[in-house]
Amino acid sequence: MCSGEFEEKDLSSLYTRDGIFFILTGPSGVGKTTVIKKLVESDPKIRYSISHTTREKRSGEVGGEDYYFISEEEFERKRSRGEFLEWASVFGDYYGTSREELEEAFESGEDLVLDVDVQGARQIREKSSDERAAYIFLAPPSKRELIDRFDSRNTESPEEKEKRMSVADREMEEVDKFDYLVVNEELEDTMNLIESIVIAERCRVASRK
Numbered sequence: 001m002c003s004g005e006f007e008e009k010d011l012s013s014l015y016t017r018d019g020i021f022f023i024l025t026g027p028s029g030v031g032k033t034t035v036i037k038k039l040v041e042s043d044p045k046i047r048y049s050i051s052h053t054t055r056e057k058r059s060g061e062v063g064g065e066d067y068y069f070i071s072e073e074e075f076e077r078k079r080s081r082g083e084f085l086e087w088a089s090v091f092g093d094y095y096g097t098s099r100e101e102l103e104e105a106f107e108s109g110e111d112l113v114l115d116v117d118v119q120g121a122r123q124i125r126e127k128s129s130d131e132r133a134a135y136i137f138l139a140p141p142s143k144r145e146l147i148d149r150f151d152s153r154n155t156e157s158p159e160e161k162e163k164r165m166s167v168a169d170r171e172m173e174e175v176d177k178f179d180y181l182v183v184n185e186e187l188e189d190t191m192n193l194i195e196s197i198v199i200a201e202r203c204r205v206a207s208r209k
């Protein structure tokens with residue numbers, strides 16, 4: 001039997017929680033897009049935060065699903081109005097995360113997964129409190145593997161590839177700023193690890209309202 005004192009306490013706040021931002025970062029070509037697609041397919045309670053970008057649409061990409069593809073003028077307008085929680089210039093194009101979309105998800109207890117580079121992760125860390133977000137770094141098993149994956153993806157010009165590989169080296173040096181490191185070797189193992197992180201973060205007492 002529970003004591004009367006226990007029953008009288010209002011514990012309702014323990015049963016609701018704010019939304020969590022799962023920040024997934026890692027070098028270009030490591031497999032973030034695949035991991036995110038699988039995660040949102042398997043977990044209906046998590047949604048992909050669609051970024052804005054000024055880069056060209058790649059073949060197979062859909063506006064409003066993969067990105068909001070916008071002009072540099074529009075990006076600048078949004079940026080100057082403070083509409084981005086974070087934004088960065090990556091490989092010569094601009095990328096930004098909508099502040100409003102994140103706020104709404106947070107308030108309604110909806111979890112979001114974000115694909116951002118290390119600069120974006122750093123800005124979110126500076127601007128939002130720790131319990132709001134979990135920072136996951138997705139790393140390749142080796143540099144050689146990253147180069148091979150990049151070659152087989154074949155969506156960028158040789159100059160683009162070169163640029164992305166040199167940025168990858170610098171990004172790998174920031175791993176220690178993240179909460180979790182997942183090495184993407186076998187996709188199934190990676191998904192098990194990512195899903196375990198999501199479950200653990202949802203159980204954190206700090207994310208309760």
Ligand code: 5GP
Nearest residue numbers: 028051087088090095096097115116117120
């Ligand atoms: P891609 O052009 O290959 O889709 O993405 C290039 C890089 O931009 C990736 O490292 C990706 O994580 C990053 N990126 C995508 N969206 C955003 C965003 O909204 N903000 C920031 N800071 N980086 C982003």
